[in-house]
Amino acid sequence: MRSTDWEKENIHHIALWMPNWLGDVVFALPAVQGIRKVFPEARFTALARRPADDFLIHHPAFDSVLPIPYGSSEGALASLQFGRTLRKYRFDLSILFPNAIRTALLSRLSGSRLRLGYGTEWRGCLLTHPVDAIDSRSMHAVEYYYRLAETLGAPALERSFESVLTDDDVFRQKTMLAEKGIGDTPCLVAVQPGASKAEKRWHAERFGELCRRLAQEQDAQFVFLGSQAEAGLIDEVRALCPPEKCVALTGLPLHEVLGVIKNCRFLVANDSGIMNLAAMVGTPVVAIFGPGNVLTTDPVIAPEKKEIVTKKFPCSPCRHRFFEECEPSPNNKPYCIEDIQVEEVMQAVQRLLQRV
Structure with a gap:
């Protein structure tokens, strides 16, 4: 109609x-x-x-x-x-x-x-x-x-988002990060190691290794984001990173999370809501897709501002019937996320940094 x-x-x-x-x-x-x-x-x-x-x-x-x-x-x-x-x-x-x-x-x-x-x-x-x-x-x-x-008669689709942030919103979060000793770097990285399901989460130790390498090679600093329930997971990743280069911000209201992400050069995340929020505010994204469907949930941002790291398996796209249509890895994860190595994500980050 x-x-x-x-x-x-x-x-x-x-x-x-x-x-x-x-x-x-x-x-x-x-x-x-x-x-x-x-x-x-x-x-x-x-x-x-x-x-x-x-x-x-x-x-x-x-x-x-x-x-x-x-x-x-x-x-x-x-x-x-x-x-x-x-x-x-x-x-x-x-x-x-x-x-x-x-x-x-x-x-x-x-x-x-x-x-x-x-x-x-x-x-x-x-x-x-x-x-x-x-x-x-x-x-x-x-x-x-x-x-x-x-x-309803809407005009042609525009793949863009009206802003939910003001300059003051972004500045407030920049000030908050500075008070925590973070942000005085051209390479401030937001990291979100969580996801809605455990099967969609890349290994915590691999996130930690990635951050360690970025700290060494890019002098990067890190803001770890997630819900309060993900605090333990974030602590696992932080334990593998230089403590002076990272801060954990768990349980923040989403509007404040958006202000934090906007202050970052890019986000590294699993296929998650935070990944899509980053794209919404225009922050470049390195997205780690395991059992997700890139066709339907690819982050909506300009191609030059995103890198998707994923593996193709016969069961792709996943219907999330975990371990009914696929075998678990020894770590009890689907192989589509298990087989993604730190070097692959690091290369994706390097490609992104050449463009943004």
Whole structure:
């Protein structure tokens, strides 16, 4: 259904149900920006899981952000109550980026008059405007989400992001790093050794060896980033690095993480949400892809600003049925991540540094 089919003059408040995973939230932002061009006067409210809500409130496309309750402590009754509390916002249109039935049900309970999303998982009856489902593995996630924007009449896709940072945001984090004795170098490197699943994480000791070599060859300093739950993993990597050249910043709000990353020359990370956040703010990326799908989740940044280190196996792209469709290495990791060596990542860093 094209934009001419919508009663645009009667759409004043739009709910944008953001994807569940942090990287997918980033991939959906070009669609949000495209939809904003269709409805420039409407109020946009993002509904997002924590911690994504922390930086979305700074995105110029959104007027407000509502955190979605999620987790083992949030049962069916809590979800129903949350859906009903949304009625007070009087949404005229809801756009559903996640394909979950739960999202469609919550949107229906919110009383939103119009509800658009992919008609997957038998949820078409909960949507007023279901969009024909396609295989999400057949295209990049940015394109997949943008199809919903095109349904509303958005112009051609622009693979770019509006800024969520001000100069003051970046300067505050630069000052914080200086107070910790870090940043007085042309080669400040952000390192994120974590990932959503253990099978996607490159070995901690290999991250440590990479940092040791970069310290020797590039006089690099390091900022280790991750959640509070990843503090132990980060300590493993830090133990292998010159202590005077590194600092760990775990558990920071995402908006502050973005300011830190913006101060860095580049980021080295596993396939993760932080990888995509770095690309969003324009910081060059060296991405280590094990059991990921580069076709669908390649970081959205200019080609000269990224290096992807990955291995091709017969089971690629991975469906994350770990050790059902592949054999574990002696370290209990998939071979697609196990076989990536320090030298390969070091060469990727060197290629990137020749360009940025």
